[in-house]
Amino acid sequence: MKKIDEDALAEAYNRALSLEKSGEFDAAARAYADVLALDPEDHGGAAVRLASMGRGDTPEKAPDAYVATLFDQHAEVFDSVLVDQLGYCVPLLVRQRFQALDMGPFKRVLDLGCGTGLTGGALRDMAEDITGVDLSENMVEIAHEKDLYETLYVAEAVDFLDDNEDEPFDLITATDVLPYLGALEPLFFGAADNLVPGGHFIFSSETLPVETFAGRPFMVGPHQRFAHAADYVRQRLDETGFDLVEITDITVRMEEGEPIAGHLVLAKHRG
Numbered sequence: 001m002k003k004i005d006e007d008a009l010a011e012a013y014n015r016a017l018s019l020e021k022s023g024e025f026d027a028a029a030r031a032y033a034d035v036l037a038l039d040p041e042d043h044g045g046a047a048v049r050l051a052s053m054g055r056g057d058t059p060e061k062a063p064d065a066y067v068a069t070l071f072d073q074h075a076e077v078f079d080s081v082l083v084d085q086l087g088y089c090v091p092l093l094v095r096q097r098f099q100a101l102d103m104g105p106f107k108r109v110l111d112l113g114c115g116t117g118l119t120g121g122a123l124r125d126m127a128e129d130i131t132g133v134d135l136s137e138n139m140v141e142i143a144h145e146k147d148l149y150e151t152l153y154v155a156e157a158v159d160f161l162d163d164n165e166d167e168p169f170d171l172i173t174a175t176d177v178l179p180y181l182g183a184l185e186p187l188f189f190g191a192a193d194n195l196v197p198g199g200h201f202i203f204s205s206e207t208l209p210v211e212t213f214a215g216r217p218f219m220v221g222p223h224q225r226f227a228h229a230a231d232y233v234r235q236r237l238d239e240t241g242f243d244l245v246e247i248t249d250i251t252v253r254m255e256e257g258e259p260i261a262g263h264l265v266l267a268k269h270r271g
Helices: 006-021 025-038 046-052 064-085 090-100 118-126 137-146 157-163 185-193 230-239
Strands: 106-112 127-134 151-154 169-174 195-206 218-220 226-228 242-255 258-269
Touching (some): 006 025, 006 046, 064 118, 064 137, 090 118, 090 242, 090 258, 106 118, 118 127, 157 185, 169 185, 195 226
Parallel strands (some): 106 127, 106 169
Antiparallel strands (some): 195 258
16 A cells, blocks of 8 residues: 555645635545545545535445544544534434334344444343444444443444354344445345344435435435435335335434434335
8 A cells, every 4th residue: 555645635635625615616626636646545535525516426435444534533522422412313213213113122133333332222222132333443442332232343334244144133223324325235235135034124314305316316415425315215125125114204413503304214124
């Protein structure tokens, strides 16, 4: 691997970010191209920022290096910022839906994108065994300290699903994972391959008005996270072997004082 010139990278990234924030998108796009030339693995998420500005192709997913760096940097303050400041409560919504549908307890649960353990904590008394997976090593360390999971892995979600050889799960959760994925087929196929017949898959997604998608199945939204059209989610679930149980409109979080619209989706594996 070529050694990154950290000083040059910081200068290029700060210049690009300043141009983006001032609305000079064409100049910002050229600056982000310089960033990518210096850092092809894209630790700063230049690719998603370009797509958010409408100045680059929409990537299939956020770069792994970017996601790992982002969450490693925020691990220590993650719970307080996300829950207390941004009003994130998706794990509790998941628990409430299971209670309303009289689902559980679950024998084996896989928590993809487990982070610091918010979903694991919400479901701990509803599961015999929970496995957590996250790309951020710092997040996994904090989850480990909470003693919520029987097993924890540092891995990218789809890679873990592809490589896993343990017995299948009867529930897979993925709260706050889809905002960092564009194309959903790899995740959905991987989930199907790791579920028992009749097992359930529950996940959250962010969305935008239909007219904003303009026919696109997914796009990078104004806050550099992926948004997915509900029809695309439904179609891909059906094509990858799932029956839709329900799709619920939710507020995923707050951003700059505004609610971020999303969906909580529960599907059942046909087997």
